[in-house]
Amino acid sequence: MRKATWLASTLWGFTLAGLGLSGQCLAHAHLQSSTPANDAKLTEPPKSLLLNFSEAAQLAVLKLVADGKSIPIPLDKTAKPSQTYTLALPALAAGNYTVQWTAVAADDGHVTKGTFTFSIAP
16 A cells, blocks of 8 residues: 555656646747737728737837738847837838747747738728
């Protein structure tokens, strides 16, 4: 009976240790919110794009695409890592837009990528 209890305790200890270590692996800079939000249907063009990450990150790539055409968004790649980025947008016409981003976590260098969309009504 003691051997079974010892084995169960040992397995439980390894499980807890594994969960603790896996938390560090999950600590990437994920996009928590954006303005415009994903799938937002706007009546007026936004003047800026706000990205809020789960931790400080360096924004490495940012693309705004409409009808297969890339719209340039100035990106300061020398800026210090931040959890929040506010980027000025050019005048946008009515249509559907896709934002593609790549971020590098400041603490561990892990790269995360994502996309979201929004539309502007005519």
